[in-house]
Amino acid sequence: MENNAQKKDEQELLTVSSGEMFQPYDWSVGKFGSKFLHELKENKKLFGSKCPKCGRVFIPPRKVCGQCYVAMDEFVPVSDEGEVYVCAIIQFGFVDPETGKQRPVPYGYAFIKLDGADTCLTHFVDSVDPEKFKVGARVRAVFEEKRKGSLMDIKHFELVD
């Protein structure tokens, strides 16, 4: 009896769940982001912005080159092909906070230096073979059939032989 009474005192430690919390946002992408997403959606073309001082091409395009701290106003086309700069094969499962769905693992993930750009686009690659999917591998963008004006209008990148 005494033991039970002790147990009664040791209450279970609780947590309180937030529930299915969801807070929608509408993020401005500005003139530069709008140009990128418009060209991607309508024409399957990729654009960067070029710094008038250092000449670097930034993708996604943006207004200010942070290194030179000058405004950019030139859009330049960037290839939909490029090189794997760094890569990883993701094998641990987790819930994507943007979609609330489990990311399908394993999948390839890389920073891709597109031809004509000096910064990388971060994206999925449809290979999980470490022999082929590695630093320096050539890749090409695969576009969604139905595009809605988002980075994910590029479905993923595929390895180019």
Place this chain on the structure above:
Amino acid sequence: MGKRVAVVGFGQTKGRSSRKDVNGVEIINEAVVAALADAELTIDDIDAIVIGNMDHFEGINYVDSWSVEGSGGVMKPIFKVTTGGTTGTTVAMCAYYHAASGMFDRVLAIGWEKNSESDTTGAIITAFDPVWERPNLGGAIAGLALEASKYMDNYEVTERDGARVAVRERLHALNNPYAHLHQEWMKGMEVDQLVELLVTSEQNQVLAYPLRMSDMCPRSDGAAAVIFASEDVAEKIAPIPAWMVATANRHNFALAGDVDMDRNTTMASASKAAFEKAGIKEPLKEIDVCELYLPYSYAGLKWMEDLGFCGYGEGPKLLWDGVTDMDGELPVNPSGGVMSSNAIGATGLIRVGEAAIQIMGKAGTRQVPKDVNFALATGFGGCYWADVMLLGKKKPA
């Protein structure tokens, strides 16, 4: 220049995967009470508080006022600082600046996190750009695996090299009662044997190739508090205060895809600036102990090179030679480091506190077996930004 400032007290909770027995306010209180006791001060002695964590891990956006009963901040100036992974070191810097300003003599720095309250990968993703990064980001594990891929490719570094870092951190953690991970099974085994086990064991699952479970930090619940005091009072509070010698922080890139993965450019720039200010020319020889924010194994190789402790590509040699072990020339992370405890908002501040107690001679079973004149603490965060703090035994000129 402002007033000279020293660390005079440090308190921390034991890292755990989940502390359901306390809420956030209460875990903060545990660390503050411990720091006050360590410095033999009361909350009435504290003139200002700087507090930080990563808001999105707990979903509490007004931590400064929410935590006031636990932090001791009732009717005191409180400032909240949140800079991602570097939060703890930035909190320390801000507390230092407050004391150096001459406007506050005793400043309490607090860092905390309850990672158990949300999914860490999901929460980290929400810290990044919603339009250009979140749709395909895979949190810290994926991002760090990317860096490892480049470093391994550049210098023909192997999984064994990464595992050797993990072995060092986990062996050191066995000396630290506050570390979250205590891998007792490692006791008494040879380093080579442990490395072999880590790279061959199927239980040590690959999370994001090339990173295995053992290459990553845990997610922890914990809190830390450090008391900074101006030169007017520091020596009255602590017999051996740990003086702030130099600090620097650097931010470079906005989007992850912009990052130069060949080198950790912010860590290199910040440490160079701090060493120059301190007159340190040969960091390996002149610095006595490090508490570095190494969130994963390969950082213990590449970033050592960026900190100037060895040449590019020489990180593995420095490691395998035992230079960074407890009895080496430059012990790194006597506490077991981030790879043994990672309550993220507390993590950087724990680095500063652990560096301080090495100087103060209060590190107990993890005290390095040598004189400590200079101790280096670092912070690392988000898009490869860096905080560096150099502490010293000698009162700066």
